[in-house]
Every structure is written in C-alpha cells, then in structure tokens.
Amino acid sequence: MTNTSANPISRLFNMNTSGEKGGRYLPLWRQLILQVVCILIAITVLFPIMYIITLSLSSSGSRPSTLQLIPTEFSLVAYQQVLDRPTGNPVTFVELLKNSLMLSLGVAGVALMIAVSAAYAFSRLKFAGRQFLMMAVFFVILMPGIGLALPLFLLFNGVRVTDPTSGSVIFNLRNSLVGVGIAMISGALPFAIWNLKGYLDTIPKELEEAAIIDGASANRVFYQIVLPLAAPALAVTFFLSFMGNWQEFVLSWLFLTNPADFTLAMSLYNMTGKYATEIPWNRFSAMALIIASPVAVIYIALQKQIVGGLTLGGVKG
C-alpha cells in the first residue's frame, strides 16, 4: 500500500487515502453503500454550482425553461458582456473592480497596520486597565455591523464641502468610497486586533525574552523580532479581512448613491431580485462566478490557517 503513493492514479484507487494505519477491513457491500451516500451528498453540493456554471456558459440570455446541470455549449458571450457593461448603469467592469479592490485592500491594510501594535500590547505587555480595554474591543466586535452603520451614516452625512457660489454639494463623506472605507474600518479593526492577538498568543515568547535580556528596546523587539515572526499571522488576518470586505454590502449599499462609486457586490445585488427582470441570467451567473473567484482562490490556498483561525476565535470567544 505504501509503494503506490507516488502515482496519483494508483493513489486515487488506494484503499486508505487518509494515511491512517491499520484498521478494519471494509467489506465491499458496505464500501458500495457508503460510496452511494457520498455521491448523493456530492450531487447536492454540486447542484447550485453546476447550475450557475451551466447558465454562465450559455449564449442565450433567455431564462432557462428546463433544468440543465451539465453545460451543452461553451460560450463566453455572457462573460464578455459582463466585462463590457455589467449593469444598466454606464459603469464599466474595470471601474467596479477598481472600487471593490481599493475598498477591500485599503480597509484590510489600514486596519492591519493600526491593529498590529495594539494586538502586540494586548498579547505581551502588562499594563493597568488591560482587561477593561480588551473588553472595549470585544464590545465593538459583539455589536452587529448594522448597529454602527446608522450613527456613522448620520455623522458622515454632516461632513460635506459645498460650492460657495452655487451652494451645491461637491463632496459628502457619507456618499463617498472614502467614507464607506472609514466606516468599514470600524468593524475590521477590532476584528484584526482580536485575531492577531490570538495568533501572537501562540508564538513562543523565548526569542523576545532573550532579546530583552540582551538589552533590546521594546521598539526593537517589536520591529525586529515580533513582526517577522508574526508575518504568516499578518497575512492570514489580511486575507480574512479582505474576504470580508470583498463581500461587504450593508455599508456601501446604505451610503453610496452614485453608480460610479458602486462595488462588484452591489452590482451583483442590482442584477438579482426585483431589478433582475431585464438582466439575462447567463450574465448574472457569469458575474457571480467572477465575484466568487478571488475569495475562492484565497480560501483554497489558505484553508488550513483560515479554519484554524476561525475555530481558535470561536473557542477563545
């Protein structure tokens, strides 16, 4: 059994793929029953995925009259149309993508930069009021996102620049990507602090202690020892934040009214529901798959770390 592990095809048919040793012999009839169960589960999992893949590869914009789960044609017309003009608004896909990317990357980056020193202080330093300040951070995490959306909406709406001659509003923080970004940081920052602190807690302290003995200043310890050691944690926290921001919808839909500022997630919402009557389903499906792809790729690449991080947070609550 061990000598076949190099060949992927023989590995596919290898009885024991999980690397477990020993165990009972699985009778053929049981094996077949379990295979049937597994395949049935796989069909339910694949059902919606195959459905939109098939729809997205169809060249016809009409609504599907019969159920089709396996693509019969491979047309990229829908993808082309979506990239050309995704919504009814005169906004190109590139502009939407740019808005989404700026918002997701910007918020994740800024939140991470502000969070990392605070996470380090919470994880390693002792100071008066530590417990209280940590509760304050947790307090914000506990608040459902919508709970902060309203006051930020009202406060940002007051920040505006008007043209002194005509009196028309030139800039309103509430109705701008910058405003949405700042509002999103209010959720991303406490999450990043909490998440990073959880990771930093698992890094052994010995290196830092040795550096302190050698007389390194606190700043040197932080920049030259902690930051390099925490690099993987920083990356995972950044990507977790990015994935959340990429799908962010509540704040942007509440704040923004100008189609030029819209994000991909907002456009997808525009293509569904009561607005969807004029949007062909093949284009909707193509858009959905395009939006899903970056998150899916990151998730598959970092699956272990992400699941580990999520459950760690859950356990430590």
Next chain:
Amino acid sequence: MAPITLGTPKPAKRKRTKAEQQNIAYLYLLPAFIVMGVIAFYPLLYQAAVSFTDFAIKDLRSGFASENLKWVGLKNYQDILTGGLPVQDFEFFRTLGFDFWWALSNVALHVPAGVLVAVLLNTQGLWFKKIYRGLYILPVVFPSIVVATVWRNIFDGQYGAMNQALTSISQLFGSVDPVRLRWLEEYAQPIPGMLPGVPLVWAYYAMMIANFWLGWPFMCVVATGALQSIPKELYEAAEIDGASGPQQFWNITVPMLRPTMVPAAVLGFNTTFNLFGLVFWMTGGGPARATEILVTFAYDLTKNQGLYGAAAAFAVIVFIVAMILFLITNRITRATESYDAA
C-alpha cells in the same frame, strides 16, 4: 518578569523598565484606540442619544442643531416593543421569536449533519476520500452573497431550478402539471402552527435549504479536525472489549467531539442569528416581514423608512439582545470547559 530582572542587575534600571513597559503599552494601543474612539465608541454614544429623539430625514442636514428635532424620551423604545412604529407588518416579539428559531433550527441541523459526514469520510478504507473532502468544502469557499443570489434564482417561482427539478420528479409519478411554487412570495405555511405565534412560510424553508447547503460543510471541516485528534487506541480498546460500531460512536466519538463542536455550534448560532447577507439577498425579509430577522429590520428602518430615531433605538435593542446572547452562550462554552476538567 523574571528574565528582565536577570538581565538588568541594577535595581534602578529595573524600575524604569517596568514603568517604561506601561508607557510603551499605552503608546502601542494609542493609534487603535484613537481610531476606534472616533469611528466606534463616539458613534455608539451618538446613536444612544439619537434613540431618544424623533430624528428623521428632516434633521439629516443639521443633526442635533436642527430646530425641528424633538426629544421624545423612551417613546421610540415603547413604539418598537408595542407595535407603534409607522411600519407595516412589524411585530417585535414575532421577529425576535423568528430570529431565535431561525438560528436554532439551522444550528440543530448543521452540527449533526457536519459530524455525520465527517464520520463517514473518516471511515477507514473508504475510496476517493480526498476527492469527497475537496468537493464538500466548495460551499464554504463560495462568498455568501453569491450563494444567496444563486439560491434566490434557484427558488424563482417560474424559471427556478428547484421547481424544474420538482417537475421532473413529479413527472416520474405521472403528473403532467409543471410545479409553479412561489417559494419566496407565498404567504401560505406548509406546516401551519409549527411554531406558536410565528408563521413559517415557504420562504423560511427555502432559506433553510440554502443555509443548510452553506452551513454543514463548515461544521464538517471543524468536526474532521477534531475526529483526527481522537486517539486510535480508544477505538482499538473498545473493539477488544467487543463494543459495536454505534456503541463506539456514542461513547467515544460524541464525547470526544463535544469540546470542539459546542463552541463551533455557539459560533454558528451567533452568526446565523445576525445573518444579514443570506436573508436580505434571498427574501429581503419578505413576504410581509415573515422572514425578517433583527438586523434586516434595523437596516430597513434606516435605509427605506428614514426613521433614524427609531432605528437607533432598535439598534440599541439589537445590541442588548446580542449582549444577552453572548453572556448565555459564553456560559455554555464555559460549561463544557469545566466538563472537560472534571
């Protein structure tokens, strides 16, 4: 502290290091707390203040400086709890009850399903294990907003895949009429009186199906991790003692999974209770607010009704509910910890 004392022989220096550490800590916390002060703590206080006023679209321009703004005391809270809001079809306790039931019924299905599939995939000698594990992770990989919109299309009353699939199945039994169930709009309840006081319309079941697809694979991933850390010796010993498969499952697998699955279930409950994306994108809370949860209603009050005072009061209530839930669920998690220690 011990290593510092070792490395710094002079007592004067040690003292400075300790005070220095305090200051360094506050310096390191400063950026985060300035930012959170401005965009989180201050807005929360502002919101609490707004909740005692009749803040509405008329006051958007000048906020608290507005001449029309009136302080109304606890009227907003009273209106929310007693149905005095000028909003159709809203009943606070019905929505709260539905939200609880929604979160509870989801977790009650996801956790056992996830555990069962994880156990199935952990069967020794099962073929194609890795392929199945790879496939079953797909729902977790898809962004939930995409999933919600796709499921919304699947449940379309006319062209949706669900009705088409049901039509093909019913044709096998000789039916000729196509299934035209308006999943997301129908007011009728498939099982009337299932939850006293809270109508569970077809849209609830549609959302349950969509969220089941979305939810069990995560629980399966968590359970798989926990299963693989159970020592094989326990099963071998049980085997020698003549324990049957079900006996091994209930007496080894289930107790060993509990410390992992209880926090995962608690996390799942809290997430589902405030699951804005799926509910908003699939049904928008409809029909007639029958599938509205607290967060989607808070959003509606702000975005569509413009009743900012009432929305602020509602957000405060949502926060109090979240706080109570957190305290309860935290107790549950602690309870398992002491269970482990005992």
